[in-house]
Amino acid sequence: MRRRSPNKPKQVAEMAHREGDQRSIEGKSAVRLNAAKDGLFAKELVLKQAAERQEDFDNMKNEFWDCIQPQNAIEERAVVDAIHNRWWLERVCRAQIDRSQMAS
Numbered sequence: 001m002r003r004r005s006p007n008k009p010k011q012v013a014e015m016a017h018r019e020g021d022q023r024s025i026e027g028k029s030a031v032r033l034n035a036a037k038d039g040l041f042a043k044e045l046v047l048k049q050a051a052e053r054q055e056d057f058d059n060m061k062n063e064f065w066d067c068i069q070p071q072n073a074i075e076e077r078a079v080v081d082a083i084h085n086r087w088w089l090e091r092v093c094r095a096q097i098d099r100s101q102m103a104s
Contacts, residue, residue: 045084050091057087 046052064083070076 045087047091050094052091060087 042050046054046057061083064079064086068075068079068082070079
């Protein structure tokens with residue numbers, strides 16, 4: 001007999017409970033980064049598993065702040081956004097290079 005796949009989150013939770021699925025805090029912690037191999041969907045800003053270094057991020061951040069020198073809250077927010085976007089863009093570029101090398 002083929003098991004129906006659930007189509008609602010509540011059904012997924014009920015099926016997991018019925019089937020004895022044990023979801024511990026340790027288990028959730030262990031798998032929380034599975035979808036972030038290349039970091040494109042990561043919540044963390046600097047990913048050690050993607051060979052990123054906090055020092056590199058801090059250096060880039062300091063360069064932005066020193067160069068732009070925001071004068072008010074709006075400018076500060078713009079600098080923070082620019083820093084995060086630049087860091088993410090570099091991550092995307094690394095992921096594209098990694099994927100093209102794997103395809104070769």
